[in-house]
Amino acid sequence: MPSVGGRVRAGIARAGGKRVPALAATLACATAALGLTGCAAEPDPGTVTVLNSATDTAEHTANQRFFDRCAKPLGIKVEQISVPADQIASKTLRMASSDSLTDILELDGSELPQFAQTEGLRPLKEAGVDTSGFSASATSLGSYDGVQYGVARSVNSLALIYNTKLLEDAGIDPPRTWAELREAAKKLTEGDTYGMAFSASPNADGVYQFLPFFWSAGGDEAKLDNGKGEAALQLWKDLLADGSASRSVVNWNQQDVNDQFVAGRAAMMINGPWQVPVLSAQKNVDWAVAKIPVPEAGKDAVPPIGGTVMAVPKNEDRAREKRAGDLLNCLNSEQNQLQWGESVNNVPTRASAAQAYAEQNPKLAPFAELVTTARSRTAKVGTGWPIVGDALAGAFQSVLTGRTSPEQAMDRAQQQASAGK
Amino acid sequence: MTTITSIAPAASTGKTNSKTGRAPRRQRLLRWLFVAPALTYMGLFFGYPLVNNILISFQHYTPKTYFTGEAPFNGLDNWRAVFANDLFGDALWHTLLFTVGSLLGQFTIGLALAVFFSRRFRLSGMVRAVLLLPWLVPMVVSAVVWRRILDQEHGMLNTVLHAIGLAPADGVPWLSSPSVALLSAVLVNIWVGIPFNMVILYGGLQEIPRDVYEAASLDGSGPWRTFRSITLPMLRPVITVVLVLGFMSTVKILDLILALTSGGPADSTQTLGTVTYQLSFLQLDFGQGAVVGNVLILISALFAVLYLRANRADFGKGK
Numbered sequence: 001m002p003s004v005g006g007r008v009r010a011g012i013a014r015a016g017g018k019r020v021p022a023l024a025a026t027l028a029c030a031t032a033a034l035g036l037t038g039c040a041a042e043p044d045p046g047t048v049t050v051l052n053s054a055t056d057t058a059e060h061t062a063n064q065r066f067f068d069r070c071a072k073p074l075g076i077k078v079e080q081i082s083v084p085a086d087q088i089a090s091k092t093l094r095m096a097s098s099d100s101l102t103d104i105l106e107l108d109g110s111e112l113p114q115f116a117q118t119e120g121l122r123p124l125k126e127a128g129v130d131t132s133g134f135s136a137s138a139t140s141l142g143s144y145d146g147v148q149y150g151v152a153r154s155v156n157s158l159a160l161i162y163n164t165k166l167l168e169d170a171g172i173d174p175p176r177t178w179a180e181l182r183e184a185a186k187k188l189t190e191g192d193t194y195g196m197a198f199s200a201s202p203n204a205d206g207v208y209q210f211l212p213f214f215w216s217a218g219g220d221e222a223k224l225d226n227g228k229g230e231a232a233l234q235l236w237k238d239l240l241a242d243g244s245a246s247r248s249v250v251n252w253n254q255q256d257v258n259d260q261f262v263a264g265r266a267a268m269m270i271n272g273p274w275q276v277p278v279l280s281a282q283k284n285v286d287w288a289v290a291k292i293p294v295p296e297a298g299k300d301a302v303p304p305i306g307g308t309v310m311a312v313p314k315n316e317d318r319a320r321e322k323r324a325g326d327l328l329n330c331l332n333s334e335q336n337q338l339q340w341g342e343s344v345n346n347v348p349t350r351a352s353a354a355q356a357y358a359e360q361n362p363k364l365a366p367f368a369e370l371v372t373t374a375r376s377r378t379a380k381v382g383t384g385w386p387i388v389g390d391a392l393a394g395a396f397q398s399v400l401t402g403r404t405s406p407e408q409a410m411d412r413a414q415q416q417a418s419a420g421k
Numbered sequence: 422m423t424t425i426t427s428i429a430p431a432a433s434t435g436k437t438n439s440k441t442g443r444a445p446r447r448q449r450l451l452r453w454l455f456v457a458p459a460l461t462y463m464g465l466f467f468g469y470p471l472v473n474n475i476l477i478s479f480q481h482y483t484p485k486t487y488f489t490g491e492a493p494f495n496g497l498d499n500w501r502a503v504f505a506n507d508l509f510g511d512a513l514w515h516t517l518l519f520t521v522g523s524l525l526g527q528f529t530i531g532l533a534l535a536v537f538f539s540r541r542f543r544l545s546g547m548v549r550a551v552l553l554l555p556w557l558v559p560m561v562v563s564a565v566v567w568r569r570i571l572d573q574e575h576g577m578l579n580t581v582l583h584a585i586g587l588a589p590a591d592g593v594p595w596l597s598s599p600s601v602a603l604l605s606a607v608l609v610n611i612w613v614g615i616p617f618n619m620v621i622l623y624g625g626l627q628e629i630p631r632d633v634y635e636a637a638s639l640d641g642s643g644p645w646r647t648f649r650s651i652t653l654p655m656l657r658p659v660i661t662v663v664l665v666l667g668f669m670s671t672v673k674i675l676d677l678i679l680a681l682t683s684g685g686p687a688d689s690t691q692t693l694g695t696v697t698y699q700l701s702f703l704q705l706d707f708g709q710g711a712v713v714g715n716v717l718i719l720i721s722a723l724f725a726v727l728y729l730r731a732n733r734a735d736f737g738k739g740k
Contacts (some may be wrong), residue, residue, distance in 0.1 A: 089484075089702070089705065090702060093484055093487040094487075096487040096488045097487040097488075097490075114484050114705055115484060117483075117484070117485060118483075118484050118485040118487070118488040118489070119485070119488065119489075120485075120488035120489075201683055201685065202682075202683050202684055202685035202686065202687075202688070203683045246573070246574060247573060247594060247597045247598075248572060248573050248574065248596070248597045250597050250685055250686040250687075251568070251596050251597055251682065251685065251686070265575075386703055386704040386705070387704060390699070390703075390704070393685075394687070394688060397685050397686050397687040397688070398687040400686070401597070401598060401599050401686045401687045403599060403687050419502075419505070419506070420704070
């Protein structure tokens with residue numbers, strides 16, 4: 001939907017007086033966009049355009065503040081075109097086919113390989129983007145085939161968020177191993193409150209939440225039937241069989257999980273730092289963050305790394321690519337990353353900035369630490385991720401609803417993943 | 422046809438036509454001119470996407486295509502891949518159950534309400550207006566509300582059913598059990614579809630002349646006999662319209678299911694619509710997505726033909 005961009009541009013046109021043609025162009029574009037071709041507006045050399053999913057007003061404004069801060073010294077303007085997150089991919093493709101791509105694309109990390117494969121993105125080094133000093137997981141999030149195409153300003157992951165009062169009352173420390181998790185969840189289940197909540201929905205939310213268990217157990221997304229991932233399925237199944245988690249988890253997305261927690265119907269939950277504003281705004285539940293429990297004591301949790309990466313589409317006018325690169329360099333300075341991370345509750349990707357972030361936000365420190373061991377979903381399977389993710393969702397859904405055993409589920413998932421290639 | 426001849430002054434009657442000679446061509450041209458806007462519209466908005474969709478189903482059509490414009494033809498590869506996928510068979514079956522179930526429920530309840538409201542009584546208009554509400558609510562909003570109502574632990578439906586002793590203590594797993602979820606989706610869709618059925622059928626009932634009913638009652642016909650021998654046969658053309666339109670909007674259902682269950686649990690609510698969406702917009706394999714889309718189009722086309730034939734038969738009989 002070009003509405004936001006359109007509104008911004010129309011605003012400029014009205015204020016400027018002289019720039020009425022810009023309004024006319026926008027209107028012409030809007031009309032053309034209704035047709036089949038879309039519209040390739042004449043790009044303004046002093047403006048860098050960004051396609052992102054900041055449709056929320058607060059997010060849009062925050063973004064613009066950081067963009068403007070960097071744009072001023074570079075002598076440029078930055079214009080955002082924001083569409084809902086699930087429409088970024090199709091919007092990008094439509095823009096690509098009408099040769100009207102923005103100068104910077106903000107894609108979800110899990111979608112980057114599919115766009116890098118089109119050869120429509122410029123390797124960041126060639127666009128003059130400094131890619132040194134980032135955490136290994138963040139670099140891998142933006143890479144395809146060993147080349148970095150996208151840079152993440154901040155990343156997120158998952159952790160165990162718990163209700164401090166309920167755990168204190170029951171005399172329980174936050175669980176660190178799976179055995180402790182099962183036991184704690186059982187003890188904390190009482191009346192209307194379940195011990196544990198997580199999302200097992202058959203879409204990206206559920207898959208993202210399954211990964212820390214799957215990977216920590218030794219599961220391999222490139223070889224789903226390697227015999228290790230079953231343990232994670234078994235754990236989820238046990239939590240439901242014990243009655244420690246609701247059977248509705250197969251429908252809950254991450255938002256639903258948070259709602260349950262805030263309503264006091266779950267003592268512990270798996271969730272990400274993007275819930276922090278909601279959690280901080282409510283008064284009834286005191287919460288804290290712990291690492292995700294691991295299969296055995298002493299092992300490291302392997303959570304997934306998530307977030308968006310900014311990429312530079314190839315442009316005939318190389319000067320535009322260069323300007324986009326300059327903007328990215330500024331956005332990713334240590335100070336800007338740190339402030340950006342704090343404003344969106346995500347962890348900065350420069351190792352030094354991440355450390356400063358952990359020190360300044362002790363409550364969210366577990367997230368900052370997790371990011372160093374976190375793993376990118378697409379590092380191993382690249383463009384095959386959507387199919388692998390789907391196969392994994394099929395596996396935990398059929399186990400949780402009692403249709404198949406964990407072993408059968410993983411065998412079938414591997415079959416699906418290899419058939420889809 | 423009659424309008425065209427009356428508008429063209431030179432060709433106002435058949436006799437002058439045969440004499441002038443130039444008129445028929447002009448008349449033909451005029452006819453096409455009148456049809457042209459509709460044809461252009463159909464070609465642009467139905468023909469082009471349709472042909473394109475068929476072509477894409479034989480092409481390796483990926484994100485790369487949008488950047489390079491290259492979409493190599495790959496024969497039947499997409500079709501083979503889709504038909505080999507277990508999910509396709511399941512989705513076809515679910516779509517059938519969903520469509521038949523929804524239509525049956527929507528239609529019978531819609532008809533019952535229409536008959537009920539066709540008698541005049543106080544507040545009838547107001548109650549009818551209230552019954553229209555489900556039609557006005559956006560599909561995604563209804564789905565989200567229903568998701569709460571159908572929640573196994575805290576949903577209103579289970580609370581009520583339990584209170585009157587119709588549900589076990591731990592509730593009916595409306596959306597969390599693969600064997601119930603499709604039924605729940607059907608129930609929600611019935612709720613969504615009742616107003617449409619009711620309004621159209623109500624309109625049809627108003628068309629039936631009152632004196633036919635009077636004659637029937639004079640002949641001593643009871644309510645059931647009247648309904649079977651007068652209402653149903655006279656309503657037949659409207660019933661065809663309602664069922665065919667209902668079929669077409671139900672068979673391609675997507676938003677309701679995505680918002681209600683996302684196709685889960687364990688793929689038990691996947692339909693052809695959700696599979697197309699998944700293939701095209703999540704896996705970005707537009708070729709395979711187009712295959713499923715084509716299957717949907719084929720099914721709809723089949724019903725459109727049936728509908729046209731049924732309608733033609735009606736006209737033939739009536740006039």
